[in-house]
Amino acid sequence: MKTMPTRIDDALFTAAKQAGQLHSRSAAQQITHWAYLGRALEVEGSTSTRTIEQVLTGEKSYDDLDPPSQAAVRAVWDERITDRIARLNxxxxxxxxxxxxxxxxxxxxxxxxxxxxx
Structure with missing residues (x-):
């Protein structure tokens, strides 16, 4: 696997580091995971960001989604929870x-x- 240096926003790096700890991944591995997930969502086509947003806001049921869409929602929930835990004092x-x-x-x-x- 070839790697290239990339600038990452501090908040994104911190979130990736914290999420990665929960899943036994480094920050770089977590960012790669999120990138693959985003690519899969775009390629899948049946999952729209609007549909995911509707579930996140309670307008639509999680149970009505197909498995790729459910995975996307869980990824967003994971990120939000990690962010809230990081800010909790x-x-x-x-x-x-x-x-x-x-x-x-x-x-x-x-x-x-x-x-x-x-």
Whole structure:
């Protein structure tokens, strides 16, 4: 396989890195996976981005889609979930609301955190 250097947007690279970790792929492998999926959607022809968008907005049922369209929807869901997880910082949210919370430290010991112990 021949490779060529390509500039990738930072947000896309970060999303690929996070999604790749979930699927045991490197960021480059994840971007390649997404590229193949996009190419397959364009070649397939029966799957339209409009149909996928209708499922994502709840206008159409996922169960009514053919398998390639379902795969495309799952890929979008995967990407959205990965992005939301990357932006999630519960410690900041709890601190902002003055809440106490518990979490496991690096050794697996449960530690209670407060706004003053973060």
């Amino acid at each position: 519960l410690a900041d949210e709890f601190t902002a609301h003055g809440e106490t919370w518990s979490e496991a430290d690096a050794d697996g010991t449960v530690v209670e955190r407060t706004t003053s112990s973060t």
